[in-house]
Amino acid sequence: MLNILDLLKFQGYPIEAAQKELATIQSLSKDQFEDWRNKKAWETAKFHFEHNQLYKKLVGNHFPERWEDLPIVKKKDIQVDFSEKLSQGLAKKDLHFGNTSGSSGIPLKFAKDKFCHSMTWALIVDRYQKIGFSQNDFQARFYGIPLGFPQYHKERLKDKLMNRYRFIVFDFSDQNMEFYIQNFKAKKFVYTYGYTNSQLFFARYLQKKGIILKDICPSLKGTIVTSEQCTEEDKRFLESQFGLPVYNEYGASELEFLAMTDLEGKRRLSSETVIAEVANENDQILNPEKGGKLIFTNIYNKAMPFIRYEVGDLGAFKKDKYSIQDELTQLNGRLNDTIVLPSGRKAPGFTLYYISKHLTASLGYLNEYQVRQLARDTFEVDLVMDKELDQAITKAVEEAFEIYIEKGLKLTVKKVDKIDRAKSGKLKQFVTFLEEGKA
Structure with missing residues (x-):
């Protein structure tokens, strides 16, 4: 069986070196760790000042002596061509490339050096082991998937190789929920993983049917929620209806695996x-x-300057007197409503993230977007982009909705200069004006 670490090693990622580095960091005393981390952060910031044109432009001609005098980097600051934001002197073969889903309304292409990405996976493995899961455990994955060829089949192959079964979350019909139940009865999953709202929807269906998930799948040991906000009320409901402990994962793909709940229920930051x-x-x-x-700084990434980076969420944390890992005590954002369609089908707001990926791939110049549902069959779509709106763009939007949402919807597509944000400063990708959609 292939796990993610085997795959990364095969692709030339220095996983073993990263795991050794993480072990060394975790062996430091609190004082030793703080001293090491501060030096590492300054080292990375100075590296970008000297080798990254974009960061040099953001900082100015003189590198400051105080950390708080370094600029706070916004997502819009790094939405430029790779030629501008990649650090000089790094070979393409030594880089990891990716793009965000655009959950904040702003898709972003990013890069990390391979050691930085390896440190991320060393952290993930470490945190999962601490709550009793391994990379070889059979995972029930509540996640989206690209529906186009060949991306769909590529993801399915990865799932098979990496011992995961994916429950695609674009369809919340009763028929599909029954399909979920039959699979949990038949398969020996070790844990569930995926979008908060998708797992909540399934839990509500189980409640309606009088079913506890652990009863029909005794091999399950826990649940990990990710990508969307999980309130304490949500967590309690999931634990009750699944009959399992719930662990909350928080991350930003361009930045880092940022926090994970431990066995004591504390969400520990990736302070390493x-x-x-x-x-x-x-x-x-x-x-x-x-x-x-x-605001987060990735102290390992040499490829792009995620130095004092505004991730787009509101939150709070407190320093731990004894542990090197501080505790994330509050997190706001990433709440998604449910889309209710004329057919009666329901879909999570997160479905629109896959529309954004589809549009970004086909258009190549989408900056921001927002979708508002006015009625079951009526949607307004606002696009922020440099190119003028034409029939080809409108058709691409309509095709994306037909693939991921439903056919026969009434769409009004507009180009706008900007999209208003919530008080948190985060753009909400989906807004519903249906009371039933907020259920």
């Missing part, structure tokens, strides 16, 4: 690889326990 800060709307640094905009 990131520095966390909290700022107000004027970018002034606050007491982290009071909360504000979350």
Whole structure:
């Protein structure tokens, strides 16, 4: 059986070196760790100042002596061509490339050096082991999937090789929920993993049927929620209806695996690889326990300058007196409503993220977007892009909705200069005006 670490090693990622580095970091005393991390952060910031044109432009001619005088990097700052944001002197073969889903409304192409990406996976393996899961455990995956060829079959092959079974979350019909149930009865899953709202929807269906998930799949040991906000109320409901402990994962694909709930219920930050800060709307640094905009620095990434990066969420954390891993105490954002369609089918708002990927792939110049549901069959789609809106773009939007949502919908597609954001500063990709859609 192939696991993610085997796959990464085969692709030339230095996983073993990263795991050794992580073990060394975790062996440090609290004081030793703080000293090491501060030096590492300054080293990475200075590297980008000297080797990255974009970061040099953001900082200015003189590198500051105080950390708080370094600029806070916004997502819009790094939405430029790779030629501008990649650090000089790094070979393409030594880089890991990816793109965000656009859950904040702003898709982003990014890069990490391979050692940085290896540190991310070393952290993930470490945190999962601490709650009793391994990379070889059979995973029930509540996740989306690209529906186009060959991406769909590529993801299915990866799932098979990596011992996961994917429950595609674009269809929440009763028929599909029954299909979920039959699979849990037949397969020996070890844990569930995936979008918060998708697992909640399934849990509500189980409640309606009077079923506890653990009863029909005794091999299950726990649940991991990711990608969307999971409130304490949501967590309690999932634990009750699944009959399993729930662990909350938090990350930003361009940045890092940022936090994970431990066995004590504390969401531990990835302090080994990131520095966390909290700022107000004027970018002034606050007491982290009071909360504000979350700012993170990836102290390992040499490919792109994620230095004091505004991730787009509100939250709070507190320093731990004894552990090197601080505790994320609050997190706001990534809440998605449910799309209710004329056929009666329901789909999570997260489905629209896959529409954004589809559009970005086909158009290549989509900056931001927002979808508003006015009635079951009526949607408004706002696009922020450099090119003028034409029939080809409108047709691409209509085709994406037909693939991922439903045929026969009434769409109004508009080009706009900007999209208003919520108080958190985060753009909500999907807004529904249906009361039933908020259920």
